[in-house]
Amino acid sequence: MLGYIMVGLDGSSESRAAAEWAAREAKLRGLSLRLVHVWEPVPEPMAQAPLLGPTLQHWSERIPRETAEGIRSRHPGVDVKAVHLTGLPGDVLVDLAGDAELVVLGSRGLSGIGGFMVGSVGQAVIARTEVPVALVRAGEQAVDEHTMDPAGIPSAAxxxxxxxxxxxxxxxxxxxxxxxxxxxxxxxxxxxxxxxxxxxxxxxxxxxxxxxxxxxxxxxxxxxxxxxxxxxxxxxxxxxxxxxxxxxxxxxxxxxxxxxxxxxxxxxxxxxxxxxxxxxxxxxxxxxxxxxxxxxxxxx
Missing domain, CATH: 3.40.50.12370 (Rossmann fold)
Known part of the structure; x- marks a missing residue:
């Protein structure tokens, strides 16, 4: 059974960039892509609010589904599966990472200068898993020629x-x-x-x-x-x-x-x-x- 590349999604532009990068990597490796979004339940008072709780959960469930749809359209031939889970993101991603060949996460750029800002989830996954972990940020240049398609994604060509x-x-x-x-x-x-x-x-x-x-x-x-x-x-x-x-x-x-x-x-x-x-x-x-x-x- 072929392995897969796992991407941690949180709805940010950084995690979307990570998914795009991982899709190209999956095509290079001939692997499938698994998009994982972990919903961390909101405190009980917020969850019981008539509009806020259901709205947040609905938005959370849309993230992996819509990201997967976009990946499939831009990277035909890559098998994409979207997963929505509940729990603490760092713990859940570490638990799932053992079955992946590569874990890909998004990371914010440092304000005003080049570089990453590695959040607590990213640090936890890197430090606690023995699977290779790649960090990608929004607007990442991964090609020689800075050619972008209309969606702002580096051209695969x-x-x-x-x-x-x-x-x-x-x-x-x-x-x-x-x-x-x-x-x-x-x-x-x-x-x-x-x-x-x-x-x-x-x-x-x-x-x-x-x-x-x-x-x-x-x-x-x-x-x-x-x-x-x-x-x-x-x-x-x-x-x-x-x-x-x-x-x-x-x-x-x-x-x-x-x-x-x-x-x-x-x-x-x-x-x-x-x-x-x-x-x-x-x-x-x-x-x-x-x-x-x-x-x-x-x-x-």
Whole structure:
């Protein structure tokens, strides 16, 4: 039985953009699409109001149905199922995520600057599920040419920009790397792999020593990245791989490079702790500041 891509809907423009992005992803993967809207019951006094309670529930039930109708018309051939459930959105989406191959959520843009505002539901789903989670915001550009159809949706006929992967060569994970190469292969585009490393502190070296040590470290890190990717180049010979190794903050470099990417892929180490779950500092920063869709891939 083929899997499916799950989209969390809340009626916002961001979740509608997520559904559109997921529909194109579903077509690339040959999967079905499941749109899930979770109705969180209003407090009893509001629910008993003659007009307000029934109106809110009716509006809630329309969201998945009307979104599914729009997706079917714009993406013929994609099997779309709409689901309306009741409960706490974060809990319900996490419970359902285990059966999906990918979870897609909408996220607000930060006011005045590029980047995401990851809400509590999004953070809960990312941190608590081991399924890859992609965040998309309204107006997202996921293609090379900024061609929009009359509905404001990127045209499916335009080519994709490169996929961007943030890679830590000290602990590369096959799950994350595979996800990124597969996404690039599906899109028939290049994969840009970015490795960031920390330079030595200036104050403990003489200037000439520091320059020579910096150059040596730069060569070593670049060679390490090349060696890490060598088997993957053989496994995916059709994917053009662009390597980038430089000193500095991984989160900052990924956020800046996201301007030229169709998708950013980052890993999240699975941590099970009595004190709760965490996304990880780099993934958290990239989620808030990248300007392209971001896929967070959980790994051991």
């Amino acid at each position: 335009t080519p994709f920009r490169a996929v961007l992967l943030g890679l830590d060569t000290r602990s590369p994970d096959d799950t994350v790397i595979t996800f990124a190469f597969e996404e690039a292969a599906r899109r028939d585009t290049a994969l840009r792999v970015l490795h960031a490393w920390s330079p030595p502190p200036y104050n403990i070296y003489g200037l000439s020593d520091h320059v020579s040590l910096y150059d040596e470290l730069a060569r070593d890190h670049a060679a390490e990245l090349t060696e890490t990717l060598r088997p993957w180049r053989h496994k995916y010979p059709a994917v053009e791989v662009i390597e980038a190794s430089s000193a500095g903050s991984a989160a900052d470099q990924l956020a800046n490079a996201s301007r030229d990417a169709s998708l950013v892929v980052v890993g999240r180490r699975i941590r099970r702790s009595r004190f709760g779950v965490h996304i990880g500092p780099v993934a958290h920063a990239v989620l808030h500041h990248a300007v392209a869709p971001v896929a967070v891939v959980a790994h051991a």
